[in-house]
């Protein structure tokens with residue numbers, strides 16, 4: 001009897017300790033997100049910091065007018081106009097990777113690629129290539145220190161982060177001013193054009209500070225997540241040559257893959273991509289098994305019950321994307337990389353709304369998800385049609401989950417062009433990018 005009583009007390013103590021640790025963990029991690037967002041912007045910025053989401057601070061609350069603007073930025077029409085530029089940036093990058101005599105660090109290069117895509121395509125800045133390289137280094141210094149404690153001492157991470165942010169904001173201001181003055185030679189509207197124009201339409205002309213903060217936050221949302229998914233895509237194509245071959249078959253059947261590689265320079269269209277069903281399955285499977293973001297936060301708006309536990313209104317809760325994918329009963333052999341699970345014959349994701357959510361869910365779902373999927377599809381098409389690539393290490397690297405999922409040593413891969421002529425960066429591509437973007 002005494003033992004039973006002691007066991008009960010010890011079980012209750014363990015439960016209480018667990019509850020306290022989970023609550024502390026939630027509170028600390030949520031504070032870190034808030035600090036992260038606070039660190040991306042200047043003190044004078046009046047834009048709201050979001051509650052109950054790890055989402056985009058520029059928008060803040062769900063009813064905000066900026067949400068409507070963002071639906072325009074990522075509309076079908078807008079994506080169609082970004083597509084040729086995205087393809088050019090990717091083709092150019094793959095040529096550079098293939099002409100590199102050594103193996104490259106895929107995760108690092110994918111970060112540069114997504115940064116370049118955000119700067120050149122999404123924001124339409126025509127920053128010279130050398131300056132872009134320097135800006136990328138400063139941006140990395142900023143990202144590495146975003147989570148630091150707000151202790152403003154010399155050499156502290158916080159000080160380094162703030163310094164990096166100031167340099168970035170200076171360069172962004174210069175690029176925004178140049179862009180506002182020079183609209184000639186542009187054949188499409190980028191996200192920043194739409195943001196500026198639509199805010200005027202809503203009678204809310206944005207200040208230079210808001211534009212700089214908004215721009216920085218847009219790069220932040222797009223950069224690490226898409227680089228993580230791009231690296232996972234390349235790793236899975238390396239691990240599963242049969243999947244790569246099936247993808248090439250599909251491209252060949254659609255007339256996209258020609259012997260000697262894809263001759264098309266920036267000619268892909270959205271409807272061509274939506275006709276590639278196996279490609280869609282491959283991207284979905286990469287995002288299921290290697291979801292870049294672990295989860296998100298929500299504030300409970302109404303008390304509810306879950307599995308017999310009452311969750312009170314006002315509480316902060318965290319949902320896990322990774323655990324959801326790992327435990328969803330709809331997926332057979334959850335740990336196996338099997339794109340066909342999303343094919344017409346099996347459609348494992350068709351039952352239930354919340355089993356598959358690499359981009360989150362509900363009203364705060366990822367606003368850039370269509371752009372991200374588009375980017376990944378173009379990358380896969382270009383890899384399959386123009387590149388041969390081999391793992392440069394004996395074994396595949398270990399994966400770590402923070403701050404986003406990525407291989408520990410970055411994934412070392414040697415790229416070769418399918419056609420040796422394609423290993424050169426074509427001067428026309430450079431010229432086209434610098435005039436139109």
Ligand code: HEM
Nearest residue numbers: 055056221222225226229293296359360364366367368372
């Ligand atoms: C593979 C790449 C990406 C992944 C896995 C991803 C994932 C996510 C996730 C999980 C969220 C949080 C949703 C929630 O709180 O439930 C989110 C939010 C967001 N993402 Fe993405 N994202 C990706 C790429 C992008 C890109 C390219 C952009 C555009 C520039 C973008 C813009 C945003 C924005 C604006 C939000 C905040 C939405 C809000 O709070 O209302 N994301 N993303």
